[in-house]
Amino acid sequence: MFGGMQDYELRVPRLIDHAEREHGGREIVSYWADGTTTRTSWAGIARDARKLAQALEKLRVKRGDRVATLAMNHSRHLVAWYGAIGMGGVIHTINPRLFDEQLVYIANHAEDKVLLYDKVFQPIVDRLRTQWTSIEHYVCFDDRQFEEMIAREDGNYAWVEGPEREPCMLCYTSGTTGNPKGVLYEHRSSVIHALTEISPACFDLSTSSVALPIVPMFHAAAWGLPFASAIAGLKLVYSAVNDPTVLCTLMNEEKVTHSAGVPTVWLAMFQYMDATGKKPEHLKIVTIGGSAAPRAMIERLMRMGIRVGHAWGMTETSPIGTIGSPPAHWDELDFDAQVDLVCKQGRVPFGVELRVVNDDDEVQPRDGVSSGRLQIRGPWVIKRYFQDAAGDCIDRDAWFDTGDVAVLHPCGTMQITDRSKDVIKSGGEWISSVELENAAVGCAGVAEAAAIGVRHPKWDERPLLLVVRKEGSEVTADDIQTHLANHVAKWWLPDEILFVESLPHTATGKLLKTALREQYRDHQLATATAPPLAQA
Numbered sequence: 107m108f109g110g111m112q113d114y115e116l117r118v119p120r121l122i123d124h125a126e127r128e129h130g131g132r133e134i135v136s137y138w139a140d141g142t143t144t145r146t147s148w149a150g151i152a153r154d155a156r157k158l159a160q161a162l163e164k165l166r167v168k169r170g171d172r173v174a175t176l177a178m179n180h181s182r183h184l185v186a187w188y189g190a191i192g193m194g195g196v197i198h199t200i201n202p203r204l205f206d207e208q209l210v211y212i213a214n215h216a217e218d219k220v221l222l223y224d225k226v227f228q229p230i231v232d233r234l235r236t237q238w239t240s241i242e243h244y245v246c247f248d249d250r251q252f253e254e255m256i257a258r259e260d261g262n263y264a265w266v267e268g269p270e271r272e273p274c275m276l277c278y279t280s281g282t283t284g285n286p287k288g289v290l291y292e293h294r295s296s297v298i299h300a301l302t303e304i305s306p307a308c309f310d311l312s313t314s315s316v317a318l319p320i321v322p323m324f325h326a327a328a329w330g331l332p333f334a335s336a337i338a339g340l341k342l343v344y345s346a347v348n349d350p351t352v353l354c355t356l357m358n359e360e361k362v363t364h365s366a367g368v369p370t371v372w373l374a375m376f377q378y379m380d381a382t383g384k385k386p387e388h389l390k391i392v393t394i395g396g397s398a399a400p401r402a403m404i405e406r407l408m409r410m411g412i413r414v415g416h417a418w419g420m421t422e423t424s425p426i427g428t429i430g431s432p433p434a435h436w437d438e439l440d441f442d443a444q445v446d447l448v449c450k451q452g453r454v455p456f457g458v459e460l461r462v463v464n465d466d467d468e469v470q471p472r473d474g475v476s477s478g479r480l481q482i483r484g485p486w487v488i489k490r491y492f493q494d495a496a497g498d499c500i501d502r503d504a505w506f507d508t509g510d511v512a513v514l515h516p517c518g519t520m521q522i523t524d525r526s527k528d529v530i531k532s533g534g535e536w537i538s539s540v541e542l543e544n545a546a547v548g549c550a551g552v553a554e555a556a557a558i559g560v561r562h563p564k565w566d567e568r569p570l571l572l573v574v575r576k577e578g579s580e581v582t583a584d585d586i587q588t589h590l591a592n593h594v595a596k597w598w599l600p601d602e603i604l605f606v607e608s609l610p611h612t613a614t615g616k617l618l619k620t621a622l623r624e625q626y627r628d629h630q631l632a633t634a635t636a637p638p639l640a641q642a
């Protein structure tokens with residue numbers, strides 16, 4: 107009696123089928139660690155993925171089994187994603203920059219069956235092989251092992267079908283404290299997330315785009331780009347090396363229009379540009395996320411005529427939570443106001459919802475002032491960590507607490523003010539460590555800065571600023587204080603500025619504040635003589 111629509115499970119292999127059928131000739135370029143470049147296409151990736159699926163079945167990988175990778179960005183890694191997922195497996199991308207202890211924990215916890223790895227990570231494999239208890243097969247992503255293995259197959263293979271709610275990918279959070287936790291993505295969540303990503307309000311991808319994702323394939327599902335790129339049928343350019351000379355040269359040779367990466371990537375690129383006078387000539391859109399993009403970076407890219415998409419997300423959110431794009435009144439804003447807007451973390455795409463709650467769990471108004479814990483829900487947001495006995499990690503209404511502190515503006519724009527554990531609590535008021543750091547790196551001569559709360563007898567905590575000078579710079583603490591005074595409230599000014607050679611980072615390039623707090627927690631108690639600035 108009633109009409110209706112077709113059964114069509116939203117499964118990841120449909121993405122590669124589409125790319126092969128509709129954009130089969132569009133190129134996938136890889137720059138390898140040995141300095142060579144190879145070219146394949148979406149059709150080539152699809153063909154090799156089917157062969158890999160056959161090879162994995164011969165290795166007795168079964169539906170739901172985890173197939174791990176320890177690898178940089180290149181076409182074979184992309185083949186591994188689609189091949190492992192296409193045969194019903196779960197691709198588990200391991201971050202090679204983690205400590206040995208974490209690498210052992212993660213692979214054992216995931217019960218990985220096969221490990222595909224880059225030759226550069228052979229030392230890790232040799233070192234940890236005896237401690238990895240579940241891995242039965244090791245395959246190096248080189249010509250001999252990987253290419254010979256798939257060359258033995260005929261590629262005559264039909265993808266495994268099944269429900270869209272089956273898992274397809276596993277990523278562990280970097281975890282600055284405790285053991286890393288696994289986030290299990292599903293076919294459906296990955297497909298919906300990727301469909302959203304190509305829209306103009308997100309990454310703005312289409313078949314005419316040429317994308318060079320600098321974000322590693324082992325970090326937060328490579329921001330979903332391997333999936334979104336297949337939907338768009340764009341040309342992909344991968345580099346297994348994160349060197350600004352290589353990246354800038356590739357961007358110009360391949361006419362790259364879109365790129366995405368964490369802020370540190372662009373810092374290195376700017377240094378290269380300053381030293382050589384070269385620049386990426388064809389870039390139109392750069393997406394920055396993973397940590398707050400400093401104002402000076404956003405401004406410089408925008409002055410080059412590049413649209414900057416400032417994105418916020420986490421492994422637990424697939425990872426896109428918010429992303430900035432020009433609003434309706436963009437052209438009416440002057441340049442400074444445009445930069446101000448891009449410094450905030452953008453808006454939610456359809457699918458996810460945000461709210462901010464205070465310490466009593468009361469929902470805060472979207473007034474651009476009230477800050478609190480940022481919570482999120484939606485079809486690509488985590489419900490429960492992989493194999494976690496603690497149960498679901500969301501509340502009754504499905505809200506997931508992100509651990510970030512944020513403000514929501516009336517227009518829906520979200521602004522991260524801090525990580526809840528990094529906020530500096532001074533005299534009952536909150537000081538944003540992120541804002542202090544961003545203001546500090548805007549001072550000439552400052553390469554990197556970390557603001558942490560250190561114990562104080564009267565104010566509970568006061569800010570201490572650790573600064574790495576740019577090479578050759580002689581910037582002083584007074585210079586930085588004067589600069590900061592123009593950007594933050596007086597009582598936010600750090601009680602002390604210490605110069606250090608370098609700052610510790612997590613495996614995904616974020617400042618490792620826990621280590622800094624441990625080292626400096628009692629610094630002020632030990633050294634402070636002068637009373638802190640009055641809180642006004």
Ligand code: AMP
Pocket residue numbers: 279280326394395396397398399416417418419420421422425451508509510522524525614
């Ligand atoms: P990860 O799961 O390793 O990607 O880390 C997620 C965390 O990175 C978030 O909870 C934020 O604290 C931080 N983060 C990501 N993007 C941004 C951004 N644009 N601005 C500030 N913090 C960010």
